[in-house]
Amino acid sequence: DGGITQSPKYLFRKEGQNVTLSCEQNLNHDAMYWYRQDPGQGLRLIYYSQIVNDFQKGDIAEGYSVSREKKESFPLTVTSAQKNPTAFYLCASSSSGGTTDTQYFGPGTRLTVL
Amino acid sequence: GQQVMQIPQYQHVQEGEDFTTYCNSSTTLSNIQWYKQRPGGHPVFLIQLVKSGEVKKQKRLTFQFGEAKKNSSLHITATQTTDVGTYFCAGLTDSWGKLQFGAGTQVVVTP
Numbered sequence: 001d002g003g004i005t006q007s008p009k010y011l012f013r014k015e016g017q018n019v020t021l022s023c024e025q026n027l028n029h030d031a032m033y034w035y036r037q038d039p040g041q042g043l044r045l046i047y048y049s050q051i052v053n054d055f056q057k058g059d060i061a062e063g064y065s066v067s068r069e070k071k072e073s074f075p076l077t078v079t080s081a082q083k084n085p086t087a088f089y090l091c092a093s094s095s096s097g098g099t100t101d102t103q104y105f106g107p108g109t110r111l112t113v114l
Numbered sequence: 115g116q117q118v119m120q121i122p123q124y125q126h127v128q129e130g131e132d133f134t135t136y137c138n139s140s141t142t143l144s145n146i147q148w149y150k151q152r153p154g155g156h157p158v159f160l161i162q163l164v165k166s167g168e169v170k171k172q173k174r175l176t177f178q179f180g181e182a183k184k185n186s187s188l189h190i191t192a193t194q195t196t197d198v199g200t201y202f203c204a205g206l207t208d209s210w211g212k213l214q215f216g217a218g219t220q221v222v223v224t225p
Contacts, residue, residue, distance in 0.1 A: 022165055035215075041121070042215035043157070058212070064215060090156055099144050100164065103213065105156040 023091030031097030
């Protein structure tokens with residue numbers, strides 16, 4: 001469980017504002033991921049990054065943006081274009097993104113847009 | 115696209131009873147992973163199955179991967195209150211590590 005931090009745990013924003021969620025890991029993992037979790041649903045992949053300075057869209061990337069300037073950090077920006085941003089956001093990392101990798105999750109950020 | 119379905123969505127269990135949750139994929143999986151998320155928490159990795167027909171046990175938990183590598187199950191015996199949470203299966207089809215998560219089975223244990 002340890003090694004991945006997300007802050008803050010709870011975040012409130014007004015509609016129309018962009019907001020950036022932080023994700024930091026000290027596991028020396030190459031791959032990092034952002035998921036969105038809604039009640040009664042599984043985790044849906046927003047973006048993923050296999051290596052620094054490279055990232056790919058997941059299944060629900062619209063309205064989100066990311067950067068991967070450092071190996072340890074993978075911040076997610078929820079833009080005003082995201083139609084329904086209120087959700088629980090989970091960041092994860094894995095060693096290399098390979099086929100037998102397991103993912104380690106951060107504690108999550110619960111975003112509420114008012 | 116590829117989908118991973120889990121049933122049941124909810125499972126109410128009396129303490130001491132057994133139960134099983136099932137995971138089915140529309141496509142063949144390279145491997146399948148199981149995660150547990152406690153209420154208010156984040157998913158934690160439980161186990162990974164890679165081989166066709168593979169069975170793995172962790173104390174009271176038994177995980178199975180189907181022969182066709184399209185389905186999996188998690189069986190818990192003698193359920194305890196510590197088993198409360200949501201169990202997710204996650205299947206891998208790509209050559210890269212993109213997992214497709216099922217919607218999860220939320221388990222409630224009655225003492």
